[in-house]
Amino acid sequence: MNAEIIAVGSELLLGQIANTNAKFISSQLSELGVNVYYHTVVGDNAARLEEVIAVAEKRANIIVFSGGLGPTKDDLTKETIARQLGVELAFDETALTYIEAFFERLGRPMTDNNKKQALVLAGSDVLANHHGMAPGMIFERNDKIYILLPGPPKELEPMFQFEAKPKLAARLTDGAIILSHVMRFYGIGEAELEVAVQHILDNQTNPTVAPLASDGEVTLRITAKADNEQEARRLIEAKAAEIQAIVGQFQYGINDDSLASKTVEALLANNLTIAAAESLTAGLFQAELAEIPGVSGTLAGGVVTYNEHTKTEQLGIAPELFAEYGVVSSECAAAMAESVRAKFGTNIGVGLTGAAGPDGHGKQPAGTVWIGISMEGRDVQTYKLQLSGMRNTNRLRAVKFTCSYLLRLLNEK
Amino acid sequence: MNAEIIAVGSELLLGQIANTNAKFISSQLSELGVNVYYHTVVGDNAARLEEVIAVAEKRANIIVFSGGLGPTKDDLTKETIARQLGVELAFDETALTYIEAFFERLGRPMTDNNKKQALVLAGSDVLANHHGMAPGMIFERNDKIYILLPGPPKELEPMFQFEAKPKLAARLTDGAIILSHVMRFYGIGEAELEVAVQHILDNQTNPTVAPLASDGEVTLRITAKADNEQEARRLIEAKAAEIQAIVGQFQYGINDDSLASKTVEALLANNLTIAAAESLTAGLFQAELAEIPGVSGTLAGGVVTYNEHTKTEQLGIAPELFAEYGVVSSECAAAMAESVRAKFGTNIGVGLTGAAGPDGHGKQPAGTVWIGISMEGRDVQTYKLQLSGMRNTNRLRAVKFTCSYLLRLLNEK
Numbered sequence: 001m002n003a004e005i006i007a008v009g010s011e012l013l014l015g016q017i018a019n020t021n022a023k024f025i026s027s028q029l030s031e032l033g034v035n036v037y038y039h040t041v042v043g044d045n046a047a048r049l050e051e052v053i054a055v056a057e058k059r060a061n062i063i064v065f066s067g068g069l070g071p072t073k074d075d076l077t078k079e080t081i082a083r084q085l086g087v088e089l090a091f092d093e094t095a096l097t098y099i100e101a102f103f104e105r106l107g108r109p110m111t112d113n114n115k116k117q118a119l120v121l122a123g124s125d126v127l128a129n130h131h132g133m134a135p136g137m138i139f140e141r142n143d144k145i146y147i148l149l150p151g152p153p154k155e156l157e158p159m160f161q162f163e164a165k166p167k168l169a170a171r172l173t174d175g176a177i178i179l180s181h182v183m184r185f186y187g188i189g190e191a192e193l194e195v196a197v198q199h200i201l202d203n204q205t206n207p208t209v210a211p212l213a214s215d216g217e218v219t220l221r222i223t224a225k226a227d228n229e230q231e232a233r234r235l236i237e238a239k240a241a242e243i244q245a246i247v248g249q250f251q252y253g254i255n256d257d258s259l260a261s262k263t264v265e266a267l268l269a270n271n272l273t274i275a276a277a278e279s280l281t282a283g284l285f286q287a288e289l290a291e292i293p294g295v296s297g298t299l300a301g302g303v304v305t306y307n308e309h310t311k312t313e314q315l316g317i318a319p320e321l322f323a324e325y326g327v328v329s330s331e332c333a334a335a336m337a338e339s340v341r342a343k344f345g346t347n348i349g350v351g352l353t354g355a356a357g358p359d360g361h362g363k364q365p366a367g368t369v370w371i372g373i374s375m376e377g378r379d380v381q382t383y384k385l386q387l388s389g390m391r392n393t394n395r396l397r398a399v400k401f402t403c404s405y406l407l408r409l410l411n412e413k
Numbered sequence: 414m415n416a417e418i419i420a421v422g423s424e425l426l427l428g429q430i431a432n433t434n435a436k437f438i439s440s441q442l443s444e445l446g447v448n449v450y451y452h453t454v455v456g457d458n459a460a461r462l463e464e465v466i467a468v469a470e471k472r473a474n475i476i477v478f479s480g481g482l483g484p485t486k487d488d489l490t491k492e493t494i495a496r497q498l499g500v501e502l503a504f505d506e507t508a509l510t511y512i513e514a515f516f517e518r519l520g521r522p523m524t525d526n527n528k529k530q531a532l533v534l535a536g537s538d539v540l541a542n543h544h545g546m547a548p549g550m551i552f553e554r555n556d557k558i559y560i561l562l563p564g565p566p567k568e569l570e571p572m573f574q575f576e577a578k579p580k581l582a583a584r585l586t587d588g589a590i591i592l593s594h595v596m597r598f599y600g601i602g603e604a605e606l607e608v609a610v611q612h613i614l615d616n617q618t619n620p621t622v623a624p625l626a627s628d629g630e631v632t633l634r635i636t637a638k639a640d641n642e643q644e645a646r647r648l649i650e651a652k653a654a655e656i657q658a659i660v661g662q663f664q665y666g667i668n669d670d671s672l673a674s675k676t677v678e679a680l681l682a683n684n685l686t687i688a689a690a691e692s693l694t695a696g697l698f699q700a701e702l703a704e705i706p707g708v709s710g711t712l713a714g715g716v717v718t719y720n721e722h723t724k725t726e727q728l729g730i731a732p733e734l735f736a737e738y739g740v741v742s743s744e745c746a747a748a749m750a751e752s753v754r755a756k757f758g759t760n761i762g763v764g765l766t767g768a769a770g771p772d773g774h775g776k777q778p779a780g781t782v783w784i785g786i787s788m789e790g791r792d793v794q795t796y797k798l799q800l801s802g803m804r805n806t807n808r809l810r811a812v813k814f815t816c817s818y819l820l821r822l823l824n825e826k
Binding site: 007042106 | 420425426427428429430431432433435436437438439440441442443448449450451452453454455456458461464465468472593602603604605607608614624625626627634636689691693694695696697698699700702703704706708709712713714715716718719720722723726727756757758769771778780799800801804805806808
């Protein structure tokens with residue numbers, strides 16, 4: 001089986017955005033053993049889209065479309081495909097109900113063009129959109145599989161991974177099933193990880209093992225093909241154990257885990273409350289934790305002290321400390337952590353200070369970060385990071401390292 | 414003139430990297446008044462590359478290739494084009510000398526496949542590579558312009574911008590230039606905006622007007638084609654004024670502006686300091702402002718009070734207020750804003766409270782948000798949002814709405 005990915009959207013041809021959807025879909029299809037031979041990008045133009053589809057039908061078994069399912073006149077992907085295949089468009093009641101409810105909750109007038117988003121190719125297998133309004137669909141005709149997905153990555157990625165992929169796998173593997181398992185690592189570089197498991201990457205057959213790096217995290221995706229789920233799981237567990245024996249100390253989670261979700265999980269499991277005093281991260285650490293439902297069981301809150309004055313006023317840190325050690329120092333991070341823990345009466349206090357960049361801070365170069373963690377009944381711990389990269393990358397990295405250090409301390413307990 | 418961009422490289426089809434070269438080249442070509450109608454990605458496979466070139470020759474005047482100019486067997490872009498056009502490959506002496514010197518400096522033996530990188534299409538206009546070994550080239554045949562560029566962005570981008578672009582501009586008989594201008598809106602939906610300016614979208618010719626929505630923001634990109642920049646700017650300004658007359662109250666900025674950057678800009682321009690008390694957003698508002706360099710001139714800091722207890726302890730909000738109005742209320746948002754302004758001694762205080770979801774809060778359904786803004790010398794203002802969607806979408810939307818309300822208040826001053 002081979003596939004072509006067709007992205008529809010003039011914003012791509014104007015160079016406003018890159019075609020990251022094709023990258024995502026390609027990596028997902030490769031796990032299903034589908035060869036992607038072509039990516040095509042075409043604008044919001046019916047005639048050119050028709051021509052592109054005709055070309056794709058000549059050279060691909062599976063045609064995946066992204067974009068053009070929205071409410072505007074520019075959105076014409078499904079209309080064009082329906083016309084070309086001589087298929088009717090019909091309302092998907094589930095989607096329609098959701099869209100109407102959405103505007104009701106919003107108290108915003110629902111214009112008719114919004115309804116258009118609930119139209120699907122008659123007879124297609126509808127893919128639910130849990131992050132937006134336009135449903136996707138899988139449609140089969142003349143031994144070709146057409147998959148239509150919305151353009152926004154936030155909607156397309158989960159829809160492909162959790163809705164389209166299993167349905168496609170069932171169509172492709174005649175009985176055989178394909179399972180994926182993601183191992184998540186932090187605190188180890190991609191190259192370093194690859195070298196450590198090189199022999200596994202070199203000799204992979206089934207399961208396959210694919211490394212992927214993003215935002216300072218590295219993942220290994222194990223994909224097994226077997227006659228039944230139990231056998232696939234057995235293959236995955238064996239491979240995962242093999243990998244853990246080598247780099248297990250850097251693994252923090254699996255699949256959809258995030259450093260924040262694992263941290264909140266561990267805090268709740270240990271019945272510990274937490275507060276944070278943030279300088280360079282300016283609330284990002286608390287905001288990341290707050291993305292996790294149930295966080296209110298552990299996060300009391302904290303303070304953002306963005307200058308020396310507020311560190312003294314709000315946290316009672318003596319100006320002498322800044323004079324002696326500087327604001328970007330182990331001493332300042334420790335004092336912030338202890339002070340905010342006392343101030344909020346929590347079991348744990350976290351202090352984050354540093355020079356996010358682009359400029360350094362005093363003698364500290366941009367990217368220098370100090371993290372302090374104060375836990376009831378133990379000495380305050382401090383950690384130094386020397387990050388590079390952009391201002392905002394540094395801030396996010398600082399937050400992720402804080403989570404990984406917290407996880408280690410909590411697991412030691 | 415219209416163009417097709419062909420990226421050659423299996424790593425793109427495997428989903429290992431995104432086709433950022435096509436994005437860059439597209440934005441550069443649009444400035445030259447060249448319409449890009451298609452992007453194509455094909456693997457390191459001669460037969461499929463030949464087929465893709467044949468298709469492109471039927472539909473484009475300019476064909477831009479990226480990748481496949483390197484030393485390995487996989488690199489076959491120029492070899493394939495040469496064979497297809499019946500053109501010889503000849504050594505470019507400049508490139509050859511550079512490559513030889515490179516290996517001499519390294520003190521490493523130069524393998525013959527490295528020499529291959531100095532081969533160019535005979536009779537082509539060579540594009541120097543100041544960041545790598547493989548030169549690029551512009552080749553003309555049968556009224557078609559073929560542009561070959563190396564794959565690595567750090568080689569391709571400067572080569573296109575400083576070598577290919579001027580040479581291409583000189584070849585384009587029609588000396589028209591194209592300018593784009595992006596209008597950024599907040600607080601209005603994509604469909605709603607489109608209905609409001611429908612007559613403009615329906616009757617667009619030059620300038621063209623294209624809507625694009627993401628993360629609750631909507632943009633209109635105005636693109637004008639004219640004989641000179643002054644005329645293009647005149648066309649854009651006229652169209653922008655026409656649009657502003659209809660939906661101007663929702664516009665917050667242009668081009669690369671963000672709600673956070675405009676807010677920080679306005680705060681600094683007015684010499685105002687700000688602090689925030691955040692509940693549902695848990696620091697996200699402060700963290701978003703902190704993404705903007707120079708924010709330390711206005712952001713003092715703030716508090717995250719994630720439960721009633723901390724709102725009372727840290728902000729001195731009377732428990733009676735929660736009992737009477739609830740935590741998710743205009744009264745609570747106002748009290749948080751005034752209290753944090755006093756606590757941090759700033760000119761402005763912001764209070765954010767709400768039910769992010771998935772669950773509601775007391776009688777308040779998920780997505781209910783109250784924003785309070787306390788400004789020195791004015792009555793505290795509060796705003797209610799009824800958002801839907803995901804927990805974290807709601808939190809980011811709440812932050813963006815806060816910025817948009819702040820901007821309105823600051824512009825009223």
